[in-house]
Amino acid sequence: MAQPPSKPPAKPPPRSKAVALGYDAAHDEAPRVVATGQGLIADQIVRIALDHGITVRQDADLVEILAKLDIDALIPVEAFAAVAEILSYIYRSQGKPLP
Numbered sequence: 001m002a003q004p005p006s007k008p009p010a011k012p013p014p015r016s017k018a019v020a021l022g023y024d025a026a027h028d029e030a031p032r033v034v035a036t037g038q039g040l041i042a043d044q045i046v047r048i049a050l051d052h053g054i055t056v057r058q059d060a061d062l063v064e065i066l067a068k069l070d071i072d073a074l075i076p077v078e079a080f081a082a083v084a085e086i087l088s089y090i091y092r093s094q095g096k097p098l099p
Helices: 040-051 060-066 077-093
Strands: 017-022 032-038
Touching: 017 040, 017 060, 032 040, 060 077
Parallel strands: none
Antiparallel strands: 017 032
């Protein structure tokens, strides 16, 4: 007697990813990667940011680009427009002037 075909194994859910950026207009020409992680580390990065009143923004495509960078690396030119848009949104929402 033939057995029914088994289901393919379920894919594990995608792991969350997070990248934290820092920017010091007096010293940096562009934002820098200050933390990156996935899974529990990503969750911790987001939790720390929220606990410190730092705005968190989701952008899956941008995090894929930035997660490949080393810590303390300047963001690449390809990410400038997206990061600038996010920073502009954050500054406007907080009523702060752009640096």
